[in-house]
Amino acid sequence: MGFTTPGRPVDLGALFPELAGLARTTVRLHPWQSAVTVRESSLGGPVLWPAEEAWPVCSADHPDPRPLTSTRGRELQRRLKEVRARMYELSGAIGHPESSSLSREFTRLETDIRVLRRTEFADGPAMSLPMVPIAQFYARDFPELPFPEAADVCQILWCPTEHEPYYSPRPVVWWRDSASVTAVGAATEPDRALSDEDSLPAACRISPERVVEFPHWLDLPSDQMRERVAEWEEGQDWSYGEHLSTAPGSKIGGWINWVQDPRWPECDRGHRMDHLLTVATAEWGNTSWRTWMPLEERARTDFVKQVRFELADGCTTSTTIGLGEHFDAAIHTIQGRAVVSESVQESVIPADSAHPDRLDLMIGDVGDLYLFVCPTCPDRPISVESQCS
Ligand SMILES: [Zn+2]
Ligand SMILES: [Zn+2]
Structure with missing residues (x-):
């Protein structure tokens, strides 16, 4: 199955010429659950691991639910x-x-x-948790990745439980020459008791799609630029952040769809690192779906109307109704409290905000994990940032 992002409803580069030089291409991955082999690029799928290399374990100080006995x-x-x-x-x-x-x-x-x-628990399993594959990218599918000399496959595994400082899984990256792997080793099964179920991905085939992005609102080069965009947004049907600039969901390269403030890391030698990969809980949100949900997905999605309103006592709440239904503020009450009719706002949202057949992860509270790489240092150091709302 292929996925196609609809064209942007507004040409930002033409509207704001100073943005044109800031356009970057990201590769949306569009994961969906499907059998996949070690010879293919995937998210959460099996990796081409050499039989003679021990399966990696993480020996950080993991949260351990077993009670102490002394x-x-x-x-x-x-x-x-x-x-x-x-x-x-x-x-x-x-x-x-x-x-x-x-x-x-x-x-x-x-x-x-x-x-x-x-x-x-000196020999406790919590001190050596088997890692799980989160991504495998072959150079033939992703020539834009900074493959070191002689490597043609990038493998990312993570330890599927909480780690400091963000209470998120801890990823490690391997760059290999696939031709050097003659015998393929089997993965060690994750420890289900000590792993965080929300950090164990479902195996997904991916459908790379390259789209042009503009900087996240907070990555714009100046306050003046932000003011110009904010002025333009008034009276528009589109929001720069939600609909036009950075793609939500799992992706490689391009700009980052920060959930919180931008934090672009530097490597130990002071090089600015590149965005390697975003692993996202959700491929789009209740607002961003309007421009980022692929056409194929849109064709098979049911939508409902979300109605938000204020009650007479000042509380704000919402309800959902069918697309063809009418919300009558005059007769609607919540526990006897009337609706302030001028406050009613309706918007169309996907009926199911969960992503059934996708990666099946929950990073923090519907958050994202961002992985960065230094494209200059030959050993390709990485850095990780996890953000949620
Ligand atoms: Zn760990
Ligand atoms: Zn560096």
Whole structure:
């Protein structure tokens, strides 16, 4: 199956000539669940791993749900639970005198438990979790990737559980020469008990599509530029950020569709790193679907009307109705509260905001994980950033 992004409804390069030089091409990956082989590019599919190389494991300090069994361990865990409950009780009382000492104690207890865990579970599986493939890209499909000399396949595996500092999976990248892999090794199955189910991808075939992007709103070169775009947006049906500039979803290269503030990393030698890959929870959102949902997907998607409105007591809420249905503010009430009829706003959204047959990941709270690479350093150092709303 192929996927086609509809053409942009507005030609930004023509509208803002100063943007023309900032256009970049991204490769939308359009993953969809399907059997895929080690000889193909994929997201979440099997990788061409040499039989003589051990399957990679991550030995970071992973979250481990198994209870400690020593007397001291049990006492630390009991106290941690007590402190957590008290912190929860005080969560609404900002600046309560007890709060800061509780939070210090909480951190201390967590550290003590972690140290003790190392003793109690010295050979514990949580200390060596098998990694899982998240992506494999062959140079024949992605010539734009910075393949080092003699390499023609890029493999990205990640450790499928929380890691500091973003509580996200931790990826590692391998660049190989596929011709050097004569015997293919089998992957070690992920540890389902200790892995985070939301970080285990479904195997997906990909359908690379190159589209032109413009910088994210916050990556625009000046405030003056942002003001010009904001002025133009008034009265328009399209938003620069949601509909016109950066593609949502999983993609290679191009600009980043930041969920929060931009953070372009540098490598240790001070080179600005490139966007290697975005792994996204969602391929589009309830607003961005209008210009970024592929035509093929649009043809098989059901839509509904989302109606947002204010209630007489000032609360804002929403409901969804069928496309052919009419929302009557005069007769609609929520628990006896009337709708402020001037506040009603309707928009069309996909009926199902989950992406069934896609990567099946949840990165943070519907977030994205961005992977960066230094195209200058020969060992291609990487950097990772994970953002969610
Ligand atoms: Zn790990
Ligand atoms: Zn570098």
